[in-house]
Amino acid sequence: MPKPRCRFPISWTPLQFALVIIGGWLALTSGPRSVLVDPGDGARIRASSVPRDSIEVDWQMLAALDYRTGEMSQELESVVGREVRVPGYMVPLEDWAGEVSEFLLVPYVGACVHTPPPPPNQLVYVRMENGQRVPVSFWNPVWIHGTLTVETTTNLYGSVSFKMAGTSIAPYEW
Secondary structure (H helix, E strand, C coil), rough: CCCCCCCCCCCCCCCHHHHHHHHHHHHHCCCCCEECCCCCCCCCCCCCCCCCCCCCCCCCCCECCCCCCCCCCCHHHHHHEEEEEEEEEEEEEECCCCCEEEEECCCECCCCCCCCCCCCHCCCCEEEEEHHHHEECCCCCCCEEEEEEEEEEEECEEEEEEEEEEEEEEEEEE
16 A cells, blocks of 8 residues: 655644744734724824924835835925834844844734735835834834935845834834
8 A cells, every 4th residue: 555645745843833823823813904094083193202293104105116116206205314203013133132223114013024025115124323222012013213215225024125214113002
């Protein structure tokens, strides 16, 4: 009698199997939750440590950059090189760190980790000024304040169209 074919050519340890199951569960239950949409309850956005006088940039404005040609909308062009604040979720570039000085800012939770990365015009590479380390917030959105530039960089998650010199970070609140 022929030996049955194995569907998985590698042997799985119980720990590997559990990590795959947990990762899939987290990806399915966590998102994508976007910080683009107002919940409609009329609540106002509050961000205590991020300066209120900075220009608010949302992901729709960032998407106005054609990352293939470099062309962008006038609205986006008017904020490049200026102090802005951008809402989003953190994806640390330093593994297993509770605090980081550089990270990706993404429009929804879990982007780049459990799914293919968003397009380059939906990723912001943030490097905090003066090497300042900030706490990592995986599951909760944050406001990042700093100077926004258009600069293509590449990292382990892919190409990124925007770079930000971060000056402060605060929890995102409605």
